[in-house]
Amino acid sequence: MLRLADLDTAAIEALLAHYGLNLVRVADGEAIPGSYWGEDEAGIIGSTVYARGDTPVHSVLHEAGHLIVLPPERRAGVHTDATDSIAEEDAVCYLQIVLGGMLPGVGSERVMMDMDAWGYSFRLGSARAWFEHDAEDARAWLIDHKLLTRGGEPV
Incomplete structure (x- = not known):
């Protein structure tokens, strides 16, 4: 599984920024804020995607996708779970x-x-x-x- 630590995160940060999102790196071993699945899975709060080095890249992209599909006014209230349907x-x-x-x-x-x-x-x-x-x-x-x-x- 491809992990965030396997990549230069600049491209992911730029991609997320294009959609008005931020990527915040969480220290290894720390709990990931806003993670629906816990452990190493990415989390979302507002317009921010949280991830550690051991977070799978597909998880970062999935959680970012949840924020991308929402209008900015709905993003502000997102914490952990963003699925509407x-x-x-x-x-x-x-x-x-x-x-x-x-x-x-x-x-x-x-x-x-x-x-x-x-x-x-x-x-x-x-x-x-x-x-x-x-x-x-x-x-x-x-x-x-x-x-x-x-x-x-x-x-």
């Missing part, structure tokens, strides 16, 4: 894969492999199969919310 959760999963593709040393394929290793479950058996063959509704949600272009590029 299944459609929104699906959109976040799709977005984390797209965002991974924008990061040097990461890539969409690696994000999907790590999602599978973490235990995400999709009807078609893998993140890749879902992304390529069963995620039209998630993609449409992101396009409708002006987070992806019709060509599939992030806004």
